[in-house]
Amino acid sequence: RDCLLSRGLGDVYKRQGYGTQKKVNVTGSVSTIDASTFEKRPVVSASVALQGMAPGVTVTTPSGAPGADGGAIRIRGINSFGGSSTAPLVLIDGIEGSLDSVDPVLIESISILKDAASSSIYGSRAANGVILVTTKRSSTERFTVTYKGTVGWQSPTDLPETVNALEYRELTNAMNLQDGNAPTYDDESMALYRKNMGKDPDLYPNTDWQDAVLTGSGLSHSHTVSLGIGSERVRMLTTLGYVDQNGIIETTDFQRYTFRNNADVKFNDKLSMKLDLSFSNGDRRSSPYQGTIFNYMNTRSADIPNQFSTGLYNGLGLQGNNPVALMLEGGQNKNNTLRLSGAITLTYEPVEWLSLQGMLAPRYATTNKHNWKKPVTTYQDMEGTATLTSTPYATLTESGSRAFYGNYNFLMTFKKNFSGHDLKLILGAERNTYDYKYLSAYRQVFNYPDYDQIDVGEIENMDNSGHRYEWAIQSYFGRLNYNFKERYLLEANLRIDGSSRFSKSNRWGYFPSVSGAWRISEEPFMENAKHILDGLKIRASYGTLGNQNLAGGDAASYYPTTPNLALGHISMNGTPASLVTLNTLANPDIKWETTTMLDVGVDVTLFSKLNITADWYRKNTDDILMKLDIPAGVGLNAPYQNAGKVRNTGWELSIGYNNRWRDFTFGVQANVSDVKNEIVDMRGKTSTSGVLRNL
Numbered sequence: 001r002d003c004l005l006s007r008g009l010g011d012v013y014k015r016q017g018y019g020t021q022k023k024v025n026v027t028g029s030v031s032t033i034d035a036s037t038f039e040k041r042p043v044v045s046a047s048v049a050l051q052g053m054a055p056g057v058t059v060t061t062p063s064g065a066p067g068a069d070g071g072a073i074r075i076r077g078i079n080s081f082g083g084s085s086t087a088p089l090v091l092i093d094g095i096e097g098s099l100d101s102v103d104p105v106l107i108e109s110i111s112i113l114k115d116a117a118s119s120s121i122y123g124s125r126a127a128n129g130v131i132l133v134t135t136k137r138s139s140t141e142r143f144t145v146t147y148k149g150t151v152g153w154q155s156p157t158d159l160p161e162t163v164n165a166l167e168y169r170e171l172t173n174a175m176n177l178q179d180g181n182a183p184t185y186d187d188e189s190m191a192l193y194r195k196n197m198g199k200d201p202d203l204y205p206n207t208d209w210q211d212a213v214l215t216g217s218g219l220s221h222s223h224t225v226s227l228g229i230g231s232e233r234v235r236m237l238t239t240l241g242y243v244d245q246n247g248i249i250e251t252t253d254f255q256r257y258t259f260r261n262n263a264d265v266k267f268n269d270k271l272s273m274k275l276d277l278s279f280s281n282g283d284r285r286s287s288p289y290q291g292t293i294f295n296y297m298n299t300r301s302a303d304i305p306n307q308f309s310t311g312l313y314n315g316l317g318l319q320g321n322n323p324v325a326l327m328l329e330g331g332q333n334k335n336n337t338l339r340l341s342g343a344i345t346l347t348y349e350p351v352e353w354l355s356l357q358g359m360l361a362p363r364y365a366t367t368n369k370h371n372w373k374k375p376v377t378t379y380q381d382m383e384g385t386a387t388l389t390s391t392p393y394a395t396l397t398e399s400g401s402r403a404f405y406g407n408y409n410f411l412m413t414f415k416k417n418f419s420g421h422d423l424k425l426i427l428g429a430e431r432n433t434y435d436y437k438y439l440s441a442y443r444q445v446f447n448y449p450d451y452d453q454i455d456v457g458e459i460e461n462m463d464n465s466g467h468r469y470e471w472a473i474q475s476y477f478g479r480l481n482y483n484f485k486e487r488y489l490l491e492a493n494l495r496i497d498g499s500s501r502f503s504k505s506n507r508w509g510y511f512p513s514v515s516g517a518w519r520i521s522e523e524p525f526m527e528n529a530k531h532i533l534d535g536l537k538i539r540a541s542y543g544t545l546g547n548q549n550l551a552g553g554d555a556a557s558y559y560p561t562t563p564n565l566a567l568g569h570i571s572m573n574g575t576p577a578s579l580v581t582l583n584t585l586a587n588p589d590i591k592w593e594t595t596t597m598l599d600v601g602v603d604v605t606l607f608s609k610l611n612i613t614a615d616w617y618r619k620n621t622d623d624i625l626m627k628l629d630i631p632a633g634v635g636l637n638a639p640y641q642n643a644g645k646v647r648n649t650g651w652e653l654s655i656g657y658n659n660r661w662r663d664f665t666f667g668v669q670a671n672v673s674d675v676k677n678e679i680v681d682m683r684g685k686t687s688t689s690g691v692l693r694n695l
Helices: 035-039 046-050 116-125 165-178 187-196 209-213 290-299 323-329 524-529
Strands: 013-016 019-022 030-034 057-060 072-075 089-092 107-113 130-135 144-153 219-230 234-246 253-266 271-286 331-351 354-373 377-379 386-389 395-418 421-446 457-484 488-499 508-519 533-547 564-572 575-584 593-606 610-627 640-661 664-681 691-694
Touching (some): 035 107, 046 057, 107 116, 116 457, 116 508, 116 533, 116 593, 165 187, 209 290, 488 533, 524 533
Parallel strands (some): 089 130
Antiparallel strands (some): 013 019, 030 107, 057 072, 144 219, 219 234, 234 253, 253 271, 271 331, 331 354, 354 395, 377 386, 395 421, 457 488, 488 508, 533 593, 564 575, 593 610, 610 640, 664 691
């Protein structure tokens, strides 16, 4: 377990890369969030539960749609731009994955590694920070059954206030008069509207577009059942979960089924094994017109009718885009994502001071999308005079992708303690592989518009596409920890990464870091202040991280150093001919993005109840991978280059108070941070510029 809490402060552990460390002996900047945080926040996406829980960690949710309400996590600002990924590395029980794929109920603790010293052992994947997730395991030698369920409703948090139809017309006239123009609505029509509004919805409508569109229940409920068994040699925790989330518009919802089995086997005093299996299946449903629906809901006036008394939907004044008709009759987008992962870890301790550990962790994910968009006809009167059709014909895109990840690592851990000197050395090797395959098919014009199958669409203008991408990273790493009487602390890390994305001359990156701390409170001269000052630690770290993740998702982002040829066909005099074209330039000279970070911090504990942590840091990212402008006469797309520079400077402060009176426990925590993201150099490119600030 990553977080073992007991009465003594020295017994609290924090999870670090490839191991754990006593909290008092941590020399880097690490924030830990325990299970109680997630139990108090009934959320579907685990990333949302991190909002406000750790200084320097920003979580933004671009959408509130069911199944798409996960947060974008940024640790200490944005480190890169121009095509490189800015997302932190997420490891779930040591396996890379998506934080939102984990049922929040299953999380035991989360550790957030924020500085270079704590992250550099992950090297090329840690430039944007690291999030370590530990799931719950069986901790007893008896049979247990646990159930947890939540029920809630979602509603819009902030909607613009709108006026009714009569107020809209009165304000329109007032606006015209103020501009020196004649009123749009004369006195006679205004008098008729006052008399008949609400009585004749066809001729004198008073439409509340928000009420008409936001008809979804917003009901959300989740259920989790855990079965735990244990003995002296074998412990196992099996968990089944189900989530059902309905949107605030009728045609959006999300369902997810999860299964997780964590097993621990102790063969003897020297050999043990962990066997973990995880499965999740999520189905998300949304409208292909979702953006248009919300736009028109808040921008159309109340004197425009929605639905005539004859049942026909109005399109007059809406450019044919009636949001309610689009929502109910415009088709459906369906997205199914299935994830399966497993990990087997063997640990052998031949002697007390040596541990050998090997892990094999494959992971598989597949996504199938069904995007069905139907034309919706609206009318300008109750008799059925057609106005516009939202799209000229129905379209269907079916796509499927599958990704296979391989993670294999081996660790050797040496421990030795003598005369107050504590030494720990970790040496390891790791290999990560990725194999991605994608296939899609497209049809348009369906003579049977209610039958959304590819074969029903006409073959004219049909399309299909597919591709396959791969990458691999080979790594070697080591960490040395030293402390003297838990008073003077030193840590050094080195990671060497080789990426298939770069040419042989630039393939390997070297990412060192060093950190130290002085626990002043453990000095003999502080003994008389122990009843007030339980802990005082000053720490500092400096290190280098790397980044090779290009977020383009195309061939150029997977193979940026190699020319990529595009294949196609063309008809010449009625005869099909094959085409091979070079569309994008390659750059064999690109290399790793590098991030160097300096961090200085202090940890204070007063009266065993008040905890204060403060940090100041400066982070410089050089050689950012981006595409610069090139002359149009080249006739090809620009390649990636090492061109940009970013500097992040910031500070963090966390203050927490915890106390207990008999059976009553009280705790409060406040976090505040500031980071200044400054783009220092873009080699003359101006599409992204300026200073971004976030508090």
